[in-house]
Amino acid sequence: MNKHLTVALDAMGGDEAPAIVVHGAEIARERFPEARFLFFGRESEIKPLLDASPALAQVSTLIHTDDVVSSEDKPARALRRGRKSSMALAIEAVKAGDADVAVSAGNTGALMALAKFILRTLPSIDRPALASLLPTYKGECVMLDLGANVECDASNLVEFSVMGAAFARTVLGLQRPKLSLLNIGVEELKGNEEVKEAAEILRNSDLPLEFAGFIEGDMIGAGSADVVVTDGFTGNVALKTAEGTARLIGSLVRDAFQSSTRAKLGYLMARRGLDGLRSHLDPNNHNGAVMLGLNGLVVKSHGGASISGFATAIGVAIDMARHNLIHLITQDLGGVFMGQSVEDEAPLSNPDKEASSR
Template structure:
């Protein structure tokens, strides 16, 4: 890792900000002692926390701002009125080259809108995508898009595949990630035309990945692939279904072990294994969604992340910056066997209106 990698932190973003942000950074500093931090937020809230953590303060800089993006703010409002917010200034520091990557646990829609507006997309990318890590039977997998693009064509799905594979190489340490397109069946004749066309392009492209064809939803948790690619509508629904299933399992297992004294005794005997299961399914151990395809690095932490979870998101940010993810994506797209055409990036209507008003 290069010395003095610098992480921009939106200190006011998240359910328990700024305490979780500062304490999470303190934990990350212990794991990555060469990393520096820049905190953006309200001095009355953040400065006392930094003063109480002298080792963290030694490798940190603080930038005061009164403006904060609220959880209920719409993306358009964030673009129009929050350009001096802690979230926006953290992203601006990446654009200016002052920081290597920005991390925020704040409003997801606002973060996506501000990041797209400030950083723009890479020249070779039509649309950015939101990617995250999910627990599987074999470890973890990358899934994208998780909501940034409701409708996608074949070229978008191919771009997502390239970006997801590059992300898996940096964060999961895989040389040739296994990539699958989420579909209603594994047969080549199934699915819509966009999915089938994307599959054909990926089969004929020279890329640092192993394309596995189509996978179904029940194969995600089995760890059949390292990267699951789909459009944002399907991906967001699948993500919520996976999270809901994990919560259901946890509640059912808890109820079962509380059902009788024999069951409680069984829990005592199986406690170590149950704790391992709980940790594997804990979203804080897989925290850190990434906006791939931007001309800069931005990580979205769960709003309700714990200190451990926020430190995990910082770790994802460090891995991306250390392995120069943007360079990998740009390089890998050169191996895609398709005619690339310039097209207008997908933005929300409110985002377009906001851009014209702020011009």
């Protein structure tokens, strides 16, 4: 790829900002030489970090602002008082066409509220959704919604399916991703009316995906589907459960290999395999939640991501931009009936209630 892609970075978002943002961009620049960066934040904190990395500084522009959205700020406050914040200005750069995508590790609820207010939703998309990559036995899968929409109807679930499949095509490189709806059983009669209605629509639609029906929670980790679709309440619970289970397994394995001298010797023999397991389950290697359905690209990095984790989120952002994810979603919408556009409606009736933290 020869065309330069510009990434707008909220340099003040995240637990260890701005250092984690700058160093993450440094790694991303090595992986993606075509990338250019716009850093939004406090010059006094960012400039010394850029000065220490001349190669990164050469492809970067620093835009100063003193305003920062804190981790405690509610979405409504961010909308009222955060319009000049580093987070908002990064999103504004996407709207203005100065950047191809924005990345932030800041407050999830505030980022969702600002992104929807500034960028608006795509035509025929009722609600944007939060999607991310999850590790599975076979590699990775896309899952959405992860908390943006607590209650969803059948039309919302179909919209999420269109967007999730397009995301899988761009980031996972799958021509026809296998998609399933998360349910309490795989039988067609199981589940609530919204899930069953969405399944019927997907079965009869002409979309670039393979609809595989329903999937239960214990099948996600097995890699039974490339895309798993559900409402934001269920998705967030499933995500947190999976993350907690991964931490539990890690703790149990660590304790087991520290229980005796013989166990420690066993660890030395199994170290290579265990390191591979740790890498596969490490959330930093799957970092980068995406706000799908907006008229612009925004990626949410985990607030506590490592340097390599933030670089992974930038990589996800670049993949979406260079494969023109928004065009794919818009194109795929023609294959299934969608609701009326809400592009010109108020962004959030109650931002503090609708935007949940990841």
